[in-house]
Amino acid sequence: MTELWAMPAWKIHELYEKGKTSVEEVCRTLYRRIEEVEPSVKAYIKLLPEPDGKGADGRVTGSPLGGIPYALKDNICTAGIETTCGSRILSGFVPPYDATVAAALKKAGAMLLGKTNMDEFAMGSSCETSAFYPTRNPWDLRCVPGGSSGGSAAAVAGGEAVFALGSDTGGSVRQPASFCGVVGMKPTYGRVSRYGLVAFASSLDQIGPLTRDVRDCARVLGVIAGHDPRDSTSAVAEVPDYERGLLEGRKDDLRGMRIGVPKEYFAQGIQAGVKHAVMEAIKTIQELGAFVEECSLPHTEYAMAAYYLIAPAEASSNLARYDGVKYGYRSEHWSDLTGLYTKTRMEGFGPEVKRRIMLGTYALSAGYYDAFYLKAQKVRTLIRYDFAKAFERFDLLVAPTSPTVAFRIGERMDDPLTMYLSDVCTIPINLAGLPAISVPCGFSEGLPVGLQIIGKPFDEPGVLRVAYAYEQATEWHLRIPHLDGVEAAKRIARNDGQVSADE
């Protein structure tokens, strides 16, 4: 029988209902697993001594996530529990309130195990810009788990949480899901409330689930989605029953579905092994009855450039609040108020965050606004039009989630542009505000590959339907990394000579 720590939430829930296991047993199993693998994976920034939630009080069977242990990315505010955003500048910050998603999960009876590691302020694609330590990929501890929600993805892949939440600004849920062989979804912009998510780029940020399978993804999304009066950008649109939609629909039949394959996503430095796995997955989807045809999103090659102006511009404005006055870190080396600001920010932010604040401030500054920021927002319109046009012919689009599998720790840290290219297949979707999922679709060089399925705004049901049909026809989602605690620790010890623990 599968170990409890390797089971999806819906299966654990079934065992609860049949009285075959208890919340105590599940939590105990998870903590034992964490104790075993966490020293080598380092998925968490903060692990709670006991899970936070009311799932153990007997209300378990009433709620689909009752008594299910989970993890939150450390940029999602939790009342009374330190939230650092992977940054020194927020060290010691204890939010006075819960993010709307954290409150929703609490209400559903889910049990919070801890806060997961991430790139500082979600700026990064590898978890290496964390002010604390890099997280390691459970499939190969020499590799990054992806980022920025790398801790959340590694926690799920390593059996250290049943599911987790991450945030996705340019691919930060989907890319680590792909690298770690789990399911990760970025919902439509506005589908999930951002209240209590520490802001990075407000017009792009969206919270999404990382889960073992597509059914869990639908289940978690159903709990966190919906309008929130405290986030004026959250959509008023009704939340369908995503999970029931999956279970009631035909799992083995995609006839009538029209699926486009944007050729540009297979051109930009894609690894042969990744291309092969994704093409095989597309073949499977075709065999399930879907009509599949190549299409073009001609402005794809401009998405990266537009993103690296828009996201830093919004970030430079959002991060102006970290001044050493209201919360978090304050420098001790100042002589006046301005010095307090500049020194606090100098000592509190890491290199990647500084780089993006600089880039964004430059793009917004007098004389450059039209040439950079406004230009990028216009190109964003062209990228949106590309998708809108493709969706006149197709219901969904499929592509790789990332052009490569997980890379080695340290490999891309010296060259920001190469690191930025990790997100080339996910960024356009954020710019257009669309929903997209990454599902495991095979392996290349022993590392997981992700298939990305992209939908029209608010067509999460369509995205989930194809993802579920594909998952039911394959077995990739059932694979778990052979992460033996002792062996892993030995390998780490051997590699520590080459892999520094921090930048």
Add this chain to the structure above:
Amino acid sequence: MSITEETVRHVAWLARLGLSDEEVEIFTGQLGRILGYVAKLDELDTTAVTPTFHVLDMYNVFREDEPRPGLPRDEALANAPDASLGFFRVPRIIKSGAPAGSPTAEEMSRTSSRTGASPTGPKSGARTGPGGDES
């Protein structure tokens, strides 16, 4: 595209971001390369294109202006590195003509790292170690 160290220092000042000389040098090169890459956007003629500032067709989200309880003051101040008498405490910003009894910069500096300013303790100073919060 290249930018000068002077521009980098100016932008850092706009962002109130202190940079070491070494960082100025590194960023001058890196930002130049990134800006060179994003200059790719100039290949596109966008004169007739409207910018997308927001992806949803959503304008003027209104709500009733009804009074509701806000965050209690002590909770709002609980995370402050330095708070006193119900206020955030910052260095003196008025250079001269301040009323008698205002704390001097030296006094502020002395008290800025005192303990007990907030229920969760002082936040100033560097962390003891990267894993210091793991429990």
